[in-house]
Amino acid sequence: MEKTLPTQELPQAVTAPRRWKRAFAPVLLFLAATAYYFSPSGLLPTVKHSGHHGKHHAVARCAQPTPLVPASTPKLLAAYESLSSRTFRDASILRLSGAVQVRTESFDDLGPIGEDKRWEAMYPFADYLAATFPLVHAHLKLEKVNTHGLVYTWAGSNSSLRPTILMAHQDVVPVPDATVLAWTHPPFAGVYDGEYIWGRGASDCKNQLIAIMETVETLIAADFTPKRTLVLPFGFDEEISGREGAGSIAPFLHGRYGDNGIAAIVDEGATFEKAWGATFAKPGVGEKGYTDVSVIVRMPGGHSSIPSDHTSIGVAAEIIQAVELEQYPTFLADNNPYLGQLYCGAEHAPNFPKKLSQLLATHVPDPVCPAMRTKHKDALALEAAKAGPGTKYLMQTSQAVDVINGGVKTNALPERTEITVNHRINVGSTPQEAWYKISKIAEKIAKKHNLTLQAFTPAKEIPNSITLRASKTTLPVAPISPRISHRPTPSSQLQRGRFTAKTRSSRRGS
Numbered sequence: 292m293e294k295t296l297p298t299q300e301l302p303q304a305v306t307a308p309r310r311w312k313r314a315f316a317p318v319l320l321f322l323a324a325t326a327y328y329f330s331p332s333g334l335l336p337t338v339k340h341s342g343h344h345g346k347h348h349a350v351a352r353c354a355q356p357t358p359l360v361p362a363s364t365p366k367l368l369a370a371y372e373s374l375s376s377r378t379f380r381d382a383s384i385l386r387l388s389g390a391v392q393v394r395t396e397s398f399d400d401l402g403p404i405g406e407d408k409r410w411e412a413m414y415p416f417a418d419y420l421a422a423t424f425p426l427v428h429a430h431l432k433l434e435k436v437n438t439h440g441l442v443y444t445w446a447g448s449n450s451s452l453r454p455t456i457l458m459a460h461q462d463v464v465p466v467p468d469a470t471v472l473a474w475t476h477p478p479f480a481g482v483y484d485g486e487y488i489w490g491r492g493a494s495d496c497k498n499q500l501i502a503i504m505e506t507v508e509t510l511i512a513a514d515f516t517p518k519r520t521l522v523l524p525f526g527f528d529e530e531i532s533g534r535e536g537a538g539s540i541a542p543f544l545h546g547r548y549g550d551n552g553i554a555a556i557v558d559e560g561a562t563f564e565k566a567w568g569a570t571f572a573k574p575g576v577g578e579k580g581y582t583d584v585s586v587i588v589r590m591p592g593g594h595s596s597i598p599s600d601h602t603s604i605g606v607a608a609e610i611i612q613a614v615e616l617e618q619y620p621t622f623l624a625d626n627n628p629y630l631g632q633l634y635c636g637a638e639h640a641p642n643f644p645k646k647l648s649q650l651l652a653t654h655v656p657d658p659v660c661p662a663m664r665t666k667h668k669d670a671l672a673l674e675a676a677k678a679g680p681g682t683k684y685l686m687q688t689s690q691a692v693d694v695i696n697g698g699v700k701t702n703a704l705p706e707r708t709e710i711t712v713n714h715r716i717n718v719g720s721t722p723q724e725a726w727y728k729i730s731k732i733a734e735k736i737a738k739k740h741n742l743t744l745q746a747f748t749p750a751k752e753i754p755n756s757i758t759l760r761a762s763k764t765t766l767p768v769a770p771i772s773p774r775i776s777h778r779p780t781p782s783s784q785l786q787r788g789r790f791t792a793k794t795r796s797s798r799r800g801s
Contacts, residue, residue, distance in 0.1 A: 353635035366513040373509075383505060384488065386423055388481035390497040391490035393419050397462035397528045399694075404438050404535060413439040413527050416461050424504045426511040431523075437539035439527040445507065447520040453554040454520035456544075459500035460529035460536065463492040496559050500525060519554065532581075532764035567640035577628045578769035579688075580716025583762035584729050585709055586610055588697075589754055590742070592706040603708040604697045606740055606757075611692050613732045614712060619688035621676050622669040623654070624719025626771050629685040630654075633675060650674055688717040688725065707752075722765050733757050 363371075373379050393416045396409075404410050417439070421428050431443045441461070447454070466478045476482040476489040483489075492498075503523055524544065526536030545552075560575035588603040588610075623630045636643045637651050650671040669686075676683035690712055697708030714725045730746045736757070737744040743756040752758050 353631070353638045364513070364515075367510075367515060370509050370513040383501075384483050386505065387488055387493065387498055387501045388483055388490075389419060389423065390416070390501050391481035391488065391492050392479055394479050395462050395492070395527070396465040397530045398465055399531055401528070401531065410439065413461060417441060420504065424508045426508050427504055430511050431507070434543075436524075436543045437535055440536050440540045440543075441523075441525040441527075442540060442543065443507075443523040443525075445517055445521040445523075447517045449518045450520070452519040453552055454522050454548065455554050456522045456524060456556045457503050458524055458526075458556065458558040459496050459503060460526045460533075461497075461500065462527050462530050462536075463495070463497070464530050466491055499559060522553075532762075534764070567636050567644070568642035569636070569640035571632060571635065573632070575628075576772040577626075577718060579718065580714075580720070580722055580766050580768040582714045582716065582722035582725055582765040584712045584714065584725065585758075585760045585762070586712065586729065586733065587752055587756075587758040587760070588708045588742075589752055589756045589758070590706065590740075591704070591754070593704045595702045595704055598704055601740060603705045606736060606742075607695065607697065607708040607710050609736050610729075610732060610757075611695075611710060613736065614690060614692065614729065617728065617732070619690065619717065619720075619725075619728075620669070621672045621683060621687040622717070622719065623672040623675075623686050624717070627686065627718040628771065629675070629682075633671070647671070647674055684715070686717060688720055689713075689715045690725070716768055718768050718771075721767060722761065726759070726761060729759060733759055 361367075395412055395416050398409060401407050401409060417435075420441070427443065431445045434442045434444070436442055439461070444454075466474075471478065474489075476484075478491045481488065481490045481493070507521070507523070522544065524537075524540045526533050526540060528534065528536045558575065561573035564571045564573055586607065588607045590601075590603040590606065591599065593599070623633075633647060633651055637648045654671045672686045676686060692710055693713050694711040695708070696710075698705035712729065714722070716722055716725065726747055730744075733746065734744050736742075741755070743753060745753070745756055745758045747759050747761055750758070
């Protein structure tokens, strides 16, 4: 998964197992939310809130919307109750396990669709979905975009309401053959050991895709009819930035629904987290920026029996070392969603750390100037980052040298070496800051070795040079989805023209 806050990536050879209850959480969330947002009528119950309120916050910074509970029917009620049954659990395990067993890897060097045979791995997955969810395929319209993009449409009864989109992706990160033996269970076996579902895609994000499909299948079986149209687009190359999948599906949907034609989009998020003695529902309302920087070192070749003091691989290694020695600053921009979670923790979590609460009370906005961030440390961010890397990188630009290519033979000096540095850009920062950092490092090393530096220009590679290039998939930090605003928000659009308070003999959740 690219992209949402919070994000946490895992080592390639040790993909995290998926605890069944955690894997099943999206089904509960999607089923309840879908039934509510798309049902013909609903209730607005009053629910009491309880929790710890931080002493240092006289003004509430964590406003809680009124819980929404859908109106129900006997069949819908039975569907909800079935989610807790062993029968549904076992069936859900089999569905996700089966999805993991369909190998849908996407590779950085994939050629054009129709020419590169590796794309054909997506066909069996589409067949698997058709066989596993017959009601979805009988009642929803399925359109295939750019061959492998799947777009399901469940037409609502009120065409004046803008549709909602629930997204996921079919593809997974490749598994190098040399690492397979390092896995606890084979990466494409979908093993369920009684507690976890193991395998590539079990948590990114076939679990979400299967949850969406299970939700719709269950609602159809319960004779549910949506009022608002529901669109389910599933891309197929998200792990390589989605140029063929989302890059084709987005204009397809824009052509149909136009500007501002969608009420809300639900993509990969962080589901639920237990922290500080409380449970947090954490929809992903933000996304870090992205850029890959290629560093290409060109130096003379020759026979390794008479080498130069430094080869292109050696110089590239110097650059790698310098990049890794200089980490990006940890700071919390005022619009970083994690700052919102800290405020919520201070107000509602009984075990929220006293030191974090004190730092929140004195927190000031981060400096706009990158140089000032390095000089003036963000005490709140640094304290929060002690929770671990998964938390730290919600407040820091990440960098990782993930790919290196150079040399063709053991007795030949490498004439060209290329490394790729992956960056996920912190909220409040820009891809250009990452480019500037690598440019300064490369400038110093180029001068040391008498090489020409070509930094982020369209110039072609030349001998005796260091060339820096940014990926075409570079993205700025995404705009943060508004939570409370005078402008229309996803939540307000879903509720618009939709909710009517009713009196019922048995009110659930009141």
